[in-house]
Amino acid sequence: MNASETPIKTGKIMLVGLGPGSHDHLTARARAAIAEADTVIGYVTYIRLVADLVQGKEVIKKSMTEELDRAIEALDRASRGKKVALISSGDAGVYGMAGPTFEVLFQAGWTPDSDIAVEIIPGASALNTCAALVGAPLTHDFCAISLSDLLTPWPTIARRLDAVAYADFVVALYNPKSGRRTQQIVEAQRLFLRHRDAQTPVAIVKSGYRPKQRIEFTTLDRMAEADIGMLTTVLIGNSNTFIKHGLMVTPRGYANKYAVEAGERNTKAGEQAGRSLSTGLNGWMAQIQASGRSAADLAAEYRLPEDYIAAVLATPVPEVGEANEIEA
Numbered sequence: 078m079n080a081s082e083t084p085i086k087t088g089k090i091m092l093v094g095l096g097p098g099s100h101d102h103l104t105a106r107a108r109a110a111i112a113e114a115d116t117v118i119g120y121v122t123y124i125r126l127v128a129d130l131v132q133g134k135e136v137i138k139k140s141m142t143e144e145l146d147r148a149i150e151a152l153d154r155a156s157r158g159k160k161v162a163l164i165s166s167g168d169a170g171v172y173g174m175a176g177p178t179f180e181v182l183f184q185a186g187w188t189p190d191s192d193i194a195v196e197i198i199p200g201a202s203a204l205n206t207c208a209a210l211v212g213a214p215l216t217h218d219f220c221a222i223s224l225s226d227l228l229t230p231w232p233t234i235a236r237r238l239d240a241v242a243y244a245d246f247v248v249a250l251y252n253p254k255s256g257r258r259t260q261q262i263v264e265a266q267r268l269f270l271r272h273r274d275a276q277t278p279v280a281i282v283k284s285g286y287r288p289k290q291r292i293e294f295t296t297l298d299r300m301a302e303a304d305i306g307m308l309t310t311v312l313i314g315n316s317n318t319f320i321k322h323g324l325m326v327t328p329r330g331y332a333n334k335y336a337v338e339a340g341e342r343n344t345k346a347g348e349q350a351g352r353s354l355s356t357g358l359n360g361w362m363a364q365i366q367a368s369g370r371s372a373a374d375l376a377a378e379y380r381l382p383e384d385y386i387a388a389v390l391a392t393p394v395p396e397v398g399e400a401n402e403i404e405a
């Protein structure tokens with residue numbers, strides 16, 4: 078199809094992330110998208126969060142489990158030329174309406190060239206907002222895992238929990254517990270305790286940025302006893318995360334390179350600003366190649382697969398480029 082044949086977009090579906098639920102954290106574009114919409118579709122609680130913005134519009138409230146129905150309703154209205162705001166808490170693309178909506182659209186034969194426009198409007202997800210409430214827990218590698226087994230088999234969830242606990246990620250647990258699902262958080266704790274220290278810091282954020290907000294700090298061995306519900310996000314620290322003065326912080330790794338003494342930052346012996354650590358990829362490759370140790374021995378020390386170590390031992394150490402990077 079050439080440009081002159083492109084159909085004029087008539088209907089529109091806007092996938093709107095509301096952020097945590099307070100108007101202060103609703104983006105300007107999310108607010109404008111709701112204002113622009115003829116129809117607003119969402120879970121009853123989310124509709125309530127924006128009740129003052131939806132007056133005079135067609136409002137379709139659905140229950141939590143009716144995600145596909147919400148997407149089907151949106152497609153129906155958009156096919157009739159309406160502008161539809163499909164609202165999600167947090168970000169619509171994080172355990173939200175964006176995925177189910179595209180599945181329904183694709184099944185109906187929709188393509189980006191069709192006459193229905195689709196816009197995804199990002200919002201701050203629970204992991205961002207809950208992290209902001211407790212300090213800086215996500216300043217190193219992190220991931221999100223949902224404990225909901227409504228659509229995902231438990232062995233899949235358990236395998237992911239086990240992998241990230243082993244790999245020392247900071248983890249945000251979404252959908253940790255509900256009235257019917259109470260054992261999942263206990264199982265998550267069991268899997269984490271196989272790899273992590275019992276004293277690993279954990280933050281429990283309930284109803285973040287909403288009137289019933291509640292924040293609790295605990296430790297991994299006590300995590301399952303905490304007050305956790307449907308509107309809770311659980312943040313489990315990594316092996317370096319600490320809590321100080323009521324703030325949960327995960328270090329970026331500056332202590333690997335610099336020593337701060339008497340207010341001065343000094344680079345440690347063997348390290349250079351703007352360059353990979355002496356134990357970064359090249360330094361580590363050179364070190365293990367010079368060690369003369371076996372792949373099996375090194376694999377056990379570094380908890381890495383033996384065939385990977387063997388491949389690294391056989392790879393020439395790359396040339397080092399210019400030092401023009403920011404520390405990351």
Ligand SMILES: C[S@@+](CC[C@H](N)C(=O)[O-])C[C@H]1O[C@@H](n2cnc3c(N)ncnc32)[C@H](O)[C@@H]1O
Pocket residue numbers: 097098165166167168169170171172173201202203204207250251252253282283284285286287306307308309310311
């Ligand atoms: C179906 S998921 C939706 C996630 C959402 N799309 C997002 O990006 O935050 C629902 C889960 O998000 C988390 N959540 C959403 N809003 C929250 C809030 N205000 N405070 C704490 N956790 C929240 C909880 O873990 C809850 O079980």
